[in-house]
Amino acid sequence: MTDLAEPARPAAPPRRRDAGATRAAILEAARNAFAATGYDRTSLRDIAALAGSDVALIPRYFGGKEGLFTEALKATIAPDRLRDWDRSRFSRDVAEMMAGAADIADPRTRTFQFLLQAATSPTTAPLLGRAVEERFLAPIRDWLGDAAGQERARVLAAIYIGFLVERLIRGAALEGPERTAFIERVTAVIDGVVGPQP
Amino acid sequence: MTDLAEPARPAAPPRRRDAGATRAAILEAARNAFAATGYDRTSLRDIAALAGSDVALIPRYFGGKEGLFTEALKATIAPDRLRDWDRSRFSRDVAEMMAGAADIADPRTRTFQFLLQAATSPTTAPLLGRAVEERFLAPIRDWLGDAAGQERARVLAAIYIGFLVERLIRGAALEGPERTAFIERVTAVIDGVVGPQP
DNA sequence: TCGACAAGTCAACGCGCATTGACATGGGCC
DNA sequence: GGCCCATGTCAATGCGCGTTGACTTGTCGA
Numbered sequence: 178m179t180d181l182a183e184p185a186r187p188a189a190p191p192r193r194r195d196a197g198a199t200r201a202a203i204l205e206a207a208r209n210a211f212a213a214t215g216y217d218r219t220s221l222r223d224i225a226a227l228a229g230s231d232v233a234l235i236p237r238y239f240g241g242k243e244g245l246f247t248e249a250l251k252a253t254i255a256p257d258r259l260r261d262w263d264r265s266r267f268s269r270d271v272a273e274m275m276a277g278a279a280d281i282a283d284p285r286t287r288t289f290q291f292l293l294q295a296a297t298s299p300t301t302a303p304l305l306g307r308a309v310e311e312r313f314l315a316p317i318r319d320w321l322g323d324a325a326g327q328e329r330a331r332v333l334a335a336i337y338i339g340f341l342v343e344r345l346i347r348g349a350a351l352e353g354p355e356r357t358a359f360i361e362r363v364t365a366v367i368d369g370v371v372g373p374q375p
Numbered sequence: 376m377t378d379l380a381e382p383a384r385p386a387a388p389p390r391r392r393d394a395g396a397t398r399a400a401i402l403e404a405a406r407n408a409f410a411a412t413g414y415d416r417t418s419l420r421d422i423a424a425l426a427g428s429d430v431a432l433i434p435r436y437f438g439g440k441e442g443l444f445t446e447a448l449k450a451t452i453a454p455d456r457l458r459d460w461d462r463s464r465f466s467r468d469v470a471e472m473m474a475g476a477a478d479i480a481d482p483r484t485r486t487f488q489f490l491l492q493a494a495t496s497p498t499t500a501p502l503l504g505r506a507v508e509e510r511f512l513a514p515i516r517d518w519l520g521d522a523a524g525q526e527r528a529r530v531l532a533a534i535y536i537g538f539l540v541e542r543l544i545r546g547a548a549l550e551g552p553e554r555t556a557f558i559e560r561v562t563a564v565i566d567g568v569v570g571p572q573p
Numbered sequence: 574t575c576g577a578c579a580a581g582t583c584a585a586c587g588c589g590c591a592t593t594g595a596c597a598t599g600g601g602c603c
Numbered sequence: 604g605g606c607c608c609a610t611g612t613c614a615a616t617g618c619g620c621g622t623t624g625a626c627t628t629g630t631c632g633a
């Protein structure tokens with residue numbers, strides 16, 4: 178984590194004493210750090226350094242590491258929704274997204290990594306279940322808009338999750354003809370589930 | 376982890392000095408413990424207690440925690456059954472396996488949990504990647520036995536992982552018509568990837 | 574039977590961690 | 604302008620971890 182910890186924010190506006198801003202900075206740093214390295218391998222010292230803050234503030238503001246984690250999880254689950262996809266390009270868009278590098282810069286990758294970390298803990302797994310329902314299943318279901326939408330949405334979500342995990346494991350991005358073939362294949366698979374573009 | 380550590384093996388035959396058996400007991404305990412709580416949250420002391428053994432033996436026999444984990448992974452991802460599968464029933468078999476994956480008593484569930492845990496820790500993800508390539512992708516690739524085998528195997532692996540995650544998140548086992556519909560859908564998806572039965 | 578060596582035990586070390594409490598200090602309010 | 608509480612700093616504490624090395628004990632071949 179030391180590589181992440183160093184620069185913090187080189188020429189940041191010298192934040193003055195502002196508990197709210199400090200809290201927010203810590204929370205943002207926590208979301209990134211937890212997503213990148215997981216709960217156990219992320220130390221409060223890392224987060225504090227990343228936020229340009231002091232370690233001791235974290236137990237004080239969030240009641241401890243676990244408190245910070247749950248709050249970061251809430252902040253991650255809550256806000257944005259699935260963007261509006263063009264249905265005629267849906268499967269190909271999704272396939273290309275999946276083929277993309279394990280790009281840490283992509284906020285979707287970060288979010289997903291974070292959520293998946295949460296899935297392995299019995300205490301946070303229900304949170305993930307709710308997040309998936311809210312962020313994936315419901316929008317896709319509405320979007321499919323037919324009777325079988327529920328179950329097809331679930332299959333689609335599973336495939337989506339599967340490819341993201343696969344990317345997580347491999348680390349490297351797909352390139353060249355391998356990438357092309359991959360996209361073709363995934364497009365076909367998704368079309369098989371949601372139906373080809375009408 | 377203390378709840379796991381206590382009983383060890385109540386009325387087990389008093390194992391005498393046998394390095395092979397001790398090694399095996401440690402490995403078995405490690406597979407369970409890693410699957411249940413993940414790499415970071417599992418201590419060697421937990422594993423040793425679970426195996427009714429001593430902590431110091433683990434670095435000695437396995438070269439350290441990572442060595443133990445790698446070996447446990449290898450023991451878990453065994454390609455043994457794959458070659459026995461009847462190709463004409465392949466997709467349906469896999470689909471049914473996925474439908475039953477939430478059953479805690481099923482040893483396959485432990486495998487799933489183990490893999491998911493491994494995927495979400497940055498330390499273990501590369502180890503998992505190597506193990507999956509060697510023990511999962513390569514056999515399936517050979518089994519499919521055509522030029523596109525590599526990429527289809529990867530797609531299949533991703534789908535497999537995705538459904539296991541989905542099952543783990545939801546927790547409850549599938550029942551009745553929901554289960555039937557699930558199996559039908561997954562079978563169709565897999566057929567779409569590996570090709571329908573020839 | 575007995576000695577040698579493998580197998581198992583035990584205590585200790587160093588390390589990194591989260592957390593604590595005592596201390597310094599800035600800035601809004603009278 | 605000066606108090607005083609919210610805000611931030613710092614050093615110290617205790618704990619659990621993986622790992623090490625010196626030790627004891629069982630077992631098997633000569």
